[in-house]
Amino acid sequence: MALGSAARTWMLLMGLTLLSWLLHDMVGASAVVYALIVLTTVKVYLIEWGFMEVGRSEPGLRRFYLVWPGVIGSFFAGAAWLVASV
Amino acid sequence: MNDRFGAERVTPLRSEAAFAAKGIWIFVALDMAIFGLFFFVFLLEKRADPALFAQSQSHLNSHFGFANTLLLMTSSWLLVESLRCFPARAGAARHLLAASATLGGVFVISKLVEYHLKFSAGITIAQNTFFAFYFLLTFIHFCHVVAGLIALIFIYRGMGRSEHYDVKPFAESTGIYWHMVDLLWVFLFLLLYLM
Numbered sequence: 310m311a312l313g314s315a316a317r318t319w320m321l322l323m324g325l326t327l328l329s330w331l332l333h334d335m336v337g338a339s340a341v342v343y344a345l346i347v348l349t350t351v352k353v354y355l356i357e358w359g360f361m362e363v364g365r366s367e368p369g370l371r372r373f374y375l376v377w378p379g380v381i382g383s384f385f386a387g388a389a390w391l392v393a394s395v
Numbered sequence: 396m397n398d399r400f401g402a403e404r405v406t407p408l409r410s411e412a413a414f415a416a417k418g419i420w421i422f423v424a425l426d427m428a429i430f431g432l433f434f435f436v437f438l439l440e441k442r443a444d445p446a447l448f449a450q451s452q453s454h455l456n457s458h459f460g461f462a463n464t465l466l467l468m469t470s471s472w473l474l475v476e477s478l479r480c481f482p483a484r485a486g487a488a489r490h491l492l493a494a495s496a497t498l499g500g501v502f503v504i505s506k507l508v509e510y511h512l513k514f515s516a517g518i519t520i521a522q523n524t525f526f527a528f529y530f531l532l533t534f535i536h537f538c539h540v541v542a543g544l545i546a547l548i549f550i551y552r553g554m555g556r557s558e559h560y561d562v563k564p565f566a567e568s569t570g571i572y573w574h575m576v577d578l579l580w581v582f583l584f585l586l587l588y589l590m
Contacts, residue, residue: 313476313479315472315475315476315479316472316476319469319472322472323465323468323469326461326464326465326468326581326584327461329585329589330457330460330461330464333589333590341585341589341590344585348581348585349578349581349582352468352574352577352578352581353578
């Protein structure tokens with residue numbers, strides 16, 4: 310059976326979490342910040358693929374769901390930049 | 396079907412679903428903003444005393460943090476799959492939901508064990524600034540997980556009924572909430588255990 314996009318995203322999340330955990334001593338805090346950005350972005354896409362069936366049936370929310378990964382991605386990029394700069 | 400003003404008529408299910416979805420997104424935005432403030436203050440405090448934070452962090456067992464991250468991520472993936480199956484394959488959806496809730500329950504037990512080990516070692520919220528943040532942030536997150544688990548149990552019961560349309564909006568809103576809980580844990584894991 311072919312893997313669904315949610316399953317592939319989940320496997321990517323598992324791999325990234327494992328790498329962050331195994332390598333954090335070696336690569337330092339800045340790499341953890343990058344891991345944070347990637348992990349949260351991938352996670353956001355897992356949500357996007359997940360369960361928007363009801364929400365998408367509503368015109369206002371459908372427009373929101375079209376732009377929200379970008380909005381949330383920008384939010385996390387900003388947060389990660391903040392983390393790195395503090 | 397349009398009403399007498401020409402606007403599309405919204406069925407009760409759709410308006411209820413839209414209301415639930417909008418409400419949960421507003422809640423998610425506010426909750427993440429509050430956590431965002433906590434994270435920012437945590438980082439400011441860490442910057443003020445990096446030695447204390449590094450020394451305190453060494454008392455945390457990152458195995459717990461790592462295992463908990465895997466538990467929550469897998470739980471929310473199973474929830475995604477469950478909601479995809481529902482309502483066409485309600486039986487499979489219920490099994491996946493039960494697995495998702497079980498992993499959430501294991502997270503709760505794991506966190507309680509971790510708290511117990513900390514208290515046994517004489518580490519409390521009053522230990523220092525780092526542990527004040529550690530206990531505060533993880534306990535607030537813990538409460539979120541427990542609330543999510545209660546919602547998952549309600550959905551599990553709702554999926555067993557014949558009138559599935561009642562539970563779908565609530566299930567989707569809970570799914571969004573459950574992903575937020577998971578996302579917050581990713582931040583907590585990296586900030587508290589790894590950075």
